Amino acid sequence: MKLLTYLHSGKENAGVLSKDGTSVFPFCSFGLPYNDMNSFIRDSGMSRLNELSQALESKTDGGVPFSEIKLLAPIPQPAQDVICLGVNFLAHAQESARYKKEVFEQDRAAAVYFSKRVDRAVATGDEIDGHFDIVDSLDYEAELAVVIGRDARDVSEQDVFSYILGYTVMNDVSARNLQTRHKQWYFGKSLDGFAPMGPWIVTEEEFDRPPVLSVQSRVNGEVRQNSTTGLFITSIESAVSELSQGMTLKAGTIISMGTPAGVGMGFDPPKFLKPGDVVECEVEKIGTLRNTIQ
Template sequence: MKLLTFEYNGKRSAGVLSEDGKNVIKINIEGKEYEDIGYMLSSLKDISIEKIRKYRLDSKDSIPLSDVKLCAPIPYPNQDVICLGINYMAHAEESARYKEQAFGGERPFAVYFSKRVNEAVADGEYIDGHFDIVDSLDYEVELAVIIGKDAKNVKKEDIFEYILGYTILNDISARNLQTQHKQWYFGKSLDGFTPMGPWIVTTDEFVNPPELKISSKVNGEIRQDSSTDLFIFDIAHVVNELSQGMTLKAGTIISMGTPAGVGMGFVPPKFLKSGDIIECEIEGIGSIKNIIK
């Protein structure tokens, strides 16, 4: 099932894509509609895939997909996105090379950081390059995990009971700001630096854990081409570890890191410029395409 946020006649709503992919059906749970998927999750705190399927409006109230504007599925996250850094070994190598650091070949602990998202960018929308302060704009295709109910002290064997589904996230990054400030928060949190979508695909559409092809293209040129089974720290490890020390509230977004092939990994680097088209694709979810302005 594909959960989405859409705009129709000036109103934003949470919905479900019909099985044939041609229509959008509003979600109505016990008489209440929701303006977006994130608001629905944070309001209900514990929502099952079965309950969403049960309470969507009857198909006669559906709207043609061609008549709506798709938004990011969670346009306004309640909390910063939790991100993993260096979660593919090949990306760890290219990152160390760009920073002119030695790479020991080991990654004993996960690297976590947060990314502020004032408003996520939808598929097809422009990305502000902030070229007045950015001279090394980069892309990072990532699988984003969406927590469906509050998770605290979750055992590894129970992890997937707490995950609603997955979406695509492009972790746009200003490498010069990362380097200048010696951390990642500012360089990854500028307005418009989080394209996300086109929808959330629920976990019942995948095996657990999902092993999916993941790729990115810039102006049609393949840059990243990998698989999520190459995570250094997998989804179960990450959710289990984080939930020991904090409550992962419903609607939490965890972005699982990017594979090799980012702009800084090339010699010389291939950073984004105005007019570039960046497309991110993950098997079983779809793709998002955005233009740099």
């Protein structure tokens, strides 16, 4: 089941994509009083998924033609910073160390977590502001993002998937010069427009546990990243369980699971983004996030 946020007749709304992908049913057409994804997840979320899925099977009225809507990011304004995993693929960890001229830590024991501030998530089809007045090394990172569906605290690895609403695609856009200059990642990852997300959330029951999915990025049609979530260093189960120890992951929390090798800084010379470039980030069984650099 695909949950999405969209614009129709000048009004922002949230709902479910029909099985055949030709129409969108707002949550209100199922008798649910929500017109935004944050409210749906916070107040209802996982407890209504089975009901929604069953109702969708026979749903024929109350829909809006997909051709008449504009897709927005599934959660346009996350309630909290996005939690990100750094260097969660071995090959990306190696290319990152080369670029920064650091010693590669072969036996890193613990996950690297950082946060990404999101003013408003960028939808597929929209432009990414490159902030080229302060950025000279704009980069892309295709990632699988996990959306938590109910408050999670002290969750065991065995129970993690019962807390996951679903998955979406994220491009962890990064300003490498800011990231390197400040010796941490928050500023260089958090400029306005640096969180493209979408095209929708695909609910967790559509996937194996854990999901092993191809992750790919393309720039102007050239494949740059091509890997699989089966190569995560820190698994979804481990990350969610560990983060929930002593810290409550509120419903609606987004955890972006890290990017594979092939980012711009990994090439010699680097292949950073420039105005007019078209970046596509694709995760198997979810979809493609396509944006143009402004």
